[in-house]
């Protein structure tokens with residue numbers, strides 16, 4: 138990270154979060170001395186699969202910040218990533234994921250590896266009786282969807298042990314907005330303008346098995362949309378989805394997705410990534426439902442109008458909901474899992490659309506879920 142970027146990040150994310158982002162990139166072991174909670178070890182029961190940027194500087198950081206040092210073991214196919222994460226946070230490095238997943242001391246497994254591997258690791262963790270936190274996306278195709286969502290439904294009565302990394306619904310801005318729209322049963326208009334990271338052509342996100350940027354990035358705002366629709370009282374059953382491609386050779390960058398529903402909701406998501414934004418990902422979200430209007434500026438501030446009343450909220454440091462999302466197993470904040478099932482189906486349908494360069498499709502997610510998971514219902 139350049140010095141200019143570090144200084145800018147301090148103003149956006151605060152001292153420790155910037156420090157850990159620098160540590161994630163440099164893997165400088167000296168910086169661990171700033172995290173004094175690391176030196177007070179508690180019961181070691183949390184293991185990590187995937188020791189890249191997110192596992193290192195977001196998951197491990199927010200776990201330590203809220204719960205202290207419960208780190209047990211970590212695994213990554215990249216030995217250097219694995220070793221530096223282990224050395225920094227105090228995990229015991231494992232050269233085999235199965236060993237980590239079988240460890241009787243492990244109660245929670247956090248998965249932050251490549252997208253195509255999330256479902257398999259999560260299945261193994263659940264089958265071994267662990268609670269599992271799956272970074273987005275949960276699944277990148279319908280085979281994976283059937284396996285993991287089916288297994289979760291089957292195990293649900295034994296206690297819900299699946300947590301997912303879609304964090305926007307846990308941000309203070311969205312939690313505040315929820316208070317004004319809960320069960321209003323009014324149509325929603327939502328616009329998300331997202332300036333995403335510039336991803337090189339050879340980045341692993343673009344490998345064919347990883348599900349495109351629709352699974353890798355766009356899933357966030359699809360999930361946020363379903364969360365807001367559900368909060369206002371009902372998840373719609375029918376979505377007319379249209380896609381505009383700025384360049385048909387770039388099927389998952391610089392595109393616009395529009396969804397209208399049978400409840401007269403109107404949602405547009407634009408993802409643009411024509412160069413790397415200096416301050417990282419940047420989001421403008423505008424919302425209207427009844428007499429509630431919200432403008433969220435990059436999760437750093439929000440203007441909210443309720444009829445004639447105008448409110449302004451500042452979020453300093455910027456808070457996209459990572460802390461709350463990552464600590465779901467411990468803070469009692471739970472998502473309605475139907476939202477995750479529906480948003481995943483819509484994400485998979487849009488992934489299929491972009492692969493086929495389609496511009497229009499009508500999607501009925503509940504029918505798809507019923508069909509995909511019917512085998513498990515018979516169990």
Ligand SMILES: NC(=O)c1ccc[n+]([C@@H]2O[C@H](COP(=O)([O-])OP(=O)(O)OC[C@H]3O[C@@H](n4cnc5c(N)ncnc54)[C@H](O)[C@@H]3O)[C@@H](O)[C@H]2O)c1
Pocket residue numbers: 186187188189190191192212213214215218248249250251252254272273274302303304353
């Ligand atoms: N919620 C968010 O806002 C957010 C933000 C960034 C990344 N993420 C998610 O976090 C996850 C990791 O992303 P990242 O930015 O850290 O990427 P990264 O490339 O920095 O790290 C990925 C790591 O996974 C490892 N890996 C690859 N295949 C593996 C396998 N089969 N088993 C074990 N390890 C494997 C790689 O060696 C690498 O260390 C992804 O799912 C990504 O979508 C979430």
